[in-house]
Amino acid sequence: MMSDLPIDLVRTLLAVVDEGTFDAAAGALHVTPSAVSQRVKALEQRTGRVLLVRTKPVRPTESGAVIVRFARQLARLEQDAHTALGMTGSAETTRVSIAVNADSLATWFLPALTRVPEELRACYELRREDEDHTAQLLREGLVMAAVTSSPDAVAGCSVRALGRMRYLPVASPAFARRWLGAGSDVPLREVIADAPVVAFDRRDDFQDAFVQKLRRGHRASAQRHFVPTSEGFVDAVAAGMGWGMLPAAQAEPLLDVGRLVLLAPDRSTEVPLFWQQWKLDSPALTAVAEAVAAAAAGALGT
Numbered sequence: 001m002m003s004d005l006p007i008d009l010v011r012t013l014l015a016v017v018d019e020g021t022f023d024a025a026a027g028a029l030h031v032t033p034s035a036v037s038q039r040v041k042a043l044e045q046r047t048g049r050v051l052l053v054r055t056k057p058v059r060p061t062e063s064g065a066v067i068v069r070f071a072r073q074l075a076r077l078e079q080d081a082h083t084a085l086g087m088t089g090s091a092e093t094t095r096v097s098i099a100v101n102a103d104s105l106a107t108w109f110l111p112a113l114t115r116v117p118e119e120l121r122a123c124y125e126l127r128r129e130d131e132d133h134t135a136q137l138l139r140e141g142l143v144m145a146a147v148t149s150s151p152d153a154v155a156g157c158s159v160r161a162l163g164r165m166r167y168l169p170v171a172s173p174a175f176a177r178r179w180l181g182a183g184s185d186v187p188l189r190e191v192i193a194d195a196p197v198v199a200f201d202r203r204d205d206f207q208d209a210f211v212q213k214l215r216r217g218h219r220a221s222a223q224r225h226f227v228p229t230s231e232g233f234v235d236a237v238a239a240g241m242g243w244g245m246l247p248a249a250q251a252e253p254l255l256d257v258g259r260l261v262l263l264a265p266d267r268s269t270e271v272p273l274f275w276q277q278w279k280l281d282s283p284a285l286t287a288v289a290e291a292v293a294a295a296a297a298g299a300l301g302t
Contacts, residue, residue, distance in 0.1 A: 012039040014071035020057030069141030099134035099146035106230035112295030145277035163300025169263040171243035189214040196242035206245040
């Protein structure tokens, strides 16, 4: 029941999570750090659960994430109610937090946000995360919506398919000649595992999966460069640092002008993407969802 979760305590927990420390939350709430600590302890006593991991920055436990999500939803509903009643000032904005993977962010996602009606005065807080892990930010209550590879809805969220993002195995022409036998009769499967490779980060297994398709039991080379931005990844491959799997939207313009070559025309990889969001009757969130779905329909394969 609402009476079991006093709003001031709930908002205090959210402030601690957002600000990262008890001291910073105290500054944001204009109270003392001791008051913040007492409120969090009182909320933990009411729920009978530990709600925060006291690290720097702090992070919510699984139980804490439930309350953080409730606090954000409450704030969203409160702001929507104020807007509907004309109680907000002309400068009032609507903040929408979204988790999105780097490749979507670098290609089709930002144009989607320009489709949201200006009168909603939406401001966006984007959290960049791999599409396999964006759903976790929803579970923790850190975002309202996410572009994710999971079709399984997070508790309290709805899910809709966006389409498929296609990745192509590519390299610079010089790299392909030196390392991959381009122009010779050497099969790609015989040399690909020994060629330097570019990966986004240590969780990026796209390149390993491609090698395994060609030669079971093998992975991409241990000689790999980690480049954790979508644009930087493209530049690294085009510069000949290694081969890599690039989104078709980024690879095709460079293929057209000869800066990249396609390593295996019949071996693209498709990643299904989904939109998950809170089940919340919020005009701003609904408008963003529609804009994202429309942009994805034009940019992604079905």
